[in-house]
Amino acid sequence: MSAIGKLLRPRSVAIIGASADMAKMTGRPVGYLQKHGFAGAIWPVNPRATEIAGLTSYPDIAALPGAPDAAIILLGAERVEPAVRALAEKGCAAAIILAGGFAESGGDGGARQAALQKAAGAMRLLGPNTIGLVNLTDHITLSATGALEVGELPAGRISVVSQSGGILGALLSRAADRGIGFAKLVATGNEADIDAAEVLEALLEDEATGVVAMYLEGLRKPERFRAAARRAAALGKPVVVFKVGRSEAGERSASSHTGALAGADRMFDALFRQLGVIRAETFNDLIDIPAALVVGKRAAGKRVAVLTSTGGAGTLLADAAGVAGFALPDPDAATAERITALLGEDEKPAAARNPVDVTLAGVKPEVFRAAISALLASDAYDAVVTVVGSSALAQPEVVAGALAECAAGSAKPLLAYVSPQAPHIVRLLNGCGVPAFTAPESLPAMLAALQPRAPLPAMVAAEPLALPELPEGPLNEAEAKALFAHFGVPVTREFAVADAAGAEAAARQLGGKVVLKILSRHIAHKSDVGGVRVGLTADQVPDACAAMLASVAAAGAPTPEGFLVGELARGEVEMILGFHRDPQLGPAVLLGLGGVTAELFQDTTLRLLPLAPADAEAMVGELRAARLLAGWRGAPACDTPALVAAVLAFARMAEALGERLVEAEINPVFVGRVGEGVRAVDGLAVLRRG
Ligand code: ADP
C-alpha cells in the first residue's frame, strides 16, 4: 500500500505527545479514535504516563512495539523535528504534524519546515499546520478537530481536501448537520510534502469516494493537479473547488495588455474550466454542489420544473433559475392534465403553469407525490425542484418518504428546497437521496453542476517546429510578426525601412493606400506617440514620416529604428491574442475583443498551455464577441475557423519558445468575413536567452 494509502487506512497509529487529559487538545486524538470506533492499534507516546485511556503509553518513539502505519505529532513546533526523525527511523509510513509555526509564520519558519522534510527522509508528511484527516468510511479519525465531538457522523461518498484545517472542521460539522455524509476529509496545511493534488489523486482511487470537494488557497504543483483532474474526468468523479483569493489582482506585464486582463484569479478560472473542474462560487456551494452530484443523477439539459404548494417560494426558485439561464417551460398538456386531475376546481389554473402551484391540495403527501412523479415523467423537463413548505413540519417523515420514493423511481434529478427553518427535514431528505438545500441562490449552482459535460479534449502533441534565429529582449513589430508568421499566424504584408525615402518606395511597391508606423523595439504603444498613420498614399508618406519623427521626439520617446510600411488591412472585428505567464499556474493564452476598448469591455478568456484544438474553439465560443463574429444584427459572419487556427498557431509558438518567451501580444488581430481569414495587424514580443 502507498504511504498515503496507509495514512488513509492505517492499522496502527502512534500518537506522539498524547495527553491523558481528554479535555486538552492533545488528549482529543486518542479519545476521538476510540469514540469513532477505530479498530486498529493505538500507541500513545508520552514519557510521563504509562497508560492513557486504557491503552499502554510508551515513553518514547523508539519504545513503540513496531513501525506504525501513521503517526500524529501533537508536540509544539520546536519539538517536532526530533520526533519526525525518530519516527522515520522507526519505519513509520507517514506522519501528521499539527503544530503551526513553520512556513506559514514567515521568518525562519520556512527553514524549520525544510528541516522537517530533511528529517523525514522517505517518510511522508501531512502538514505541518494541519488539523489532520478523517476517514469516516472506516471509522478512522487522525485529527484533533472539535467537529469530531459530534457523536455520529454520517458516512457518505463525498471526500474533502482542504488547505485549511478550520475549514475542514466547518465543512464536517455543517454537512453533518444537514445529513450529508463524507468518505474522507484531509487537511493538507502547509504542504511541506503531501499537497492537495496528491491527496486528490489518492481519493480518486478510493472506491468509497464519488465526488471530491476541495478548498484551495493556491496550488503548489499545478501540473499534478491537472493530471489528477484529468483522471477525475476519465473516472467520471466530479471535482468541485472553492478557491479563495478572488480579489487578487494579476501582475501587470511590462508592456502588453494581456497581463492586466489575465488576473491571478481568472487564471484559476481558466484552469478549472479547461479541466472540467466545477468551481463553487460561494462557500455554501461547496456543500450543496457535491451533495447534488453525489446522488449520481444528471440533467440532460436546462429545462426545469418547480413544484410548490406556496406561491412565494416557488417564485424565488423560478427567478433564481431563470436569471441563471435555465428554462422553465409550462407543463405539456398531458402532464398538466395529470396534475389538475389531482386538484379541486379552483386550484386547477395554477397547476398548468411553471412554477406548478398545487396550492393547499399539495399539502397532502399523496397529491404531492403524484404531482412530482408526473413532472419527473414528463419529456418537457430535465430536472424537478420541489418546495418543502411549512406544512411538512407536521409530518416530516411522510413528506421525506414521498420524495424519496419519487426520486428512486426516476433517473432525473429531484432537488428539494426546504423553505422553513427545519434542519431535521433537511437531514432527513439528504439522508434518503434527495439533495435538500436552504438558500434559493443555491439552485442555479446545483443545476449547473448537473448539466452534461463535454469530455476533455485529448492532448495531441504538436509537430515540433524548428525555431528561427531569434534576437533577445523586446522585438520590434516587424520581428515580432515574423516570429508569429513562422508559426502560422497570418500577418499583414509589409516592409521595414530605414528612412522616409525607403518608406515612400515601399508604399509605391505595395500600391494603393498604406499604413505607416514607426519601427521601434522600445515603443510598445505606437499610437500614443503619434506613431501610426492609416490610409496614406505613397505621395503622402515622406511628409508623414517627418511629422511622425517630430511627434515621437515631442513625446520624449526614444528615436525609432526606422519605419514600417504595410498594406491596409480590412477586418470586421478586432480581437486581442496574448500570452501570459502566471507565476503559479504557468503559461497561458488569452483571447478577447481587442482594439482600444479591450480593457474597457474585458471580454476575454484564457486557457493554459498546452492548448488542444477543442480548447481554441471553446475559447472563441465563450466570448460575448462570439455573437459579433457570428454576424451580429445583419453584419456579415466572420472567419471564425481562421481565428481558431490563429489561436492555435500562437499557442504552438508559445509552447515551442517555452521559457524564452516573456511577453507576446497581437492587438489587434483583424478577423475578416467568412473565407477572408485573419491578419495580425500589430505585434509585440519580448524574449530572453534560452
Ligand atoms: P499600437 O502600437 O498603438 O497598438 P497598432 O499597430 O496596433 O499600434 O495600430 C493602431 C491601430 O491602427 C490598430 O488598432 C488598427 O486599428 C490600425 N491599424 C494598424 N495597422 C493596420 C493595418 N495594416 N491595416 C489597417 N489598420 C491598421
Ligand code: MG
Ligand atoms: Mg496595437
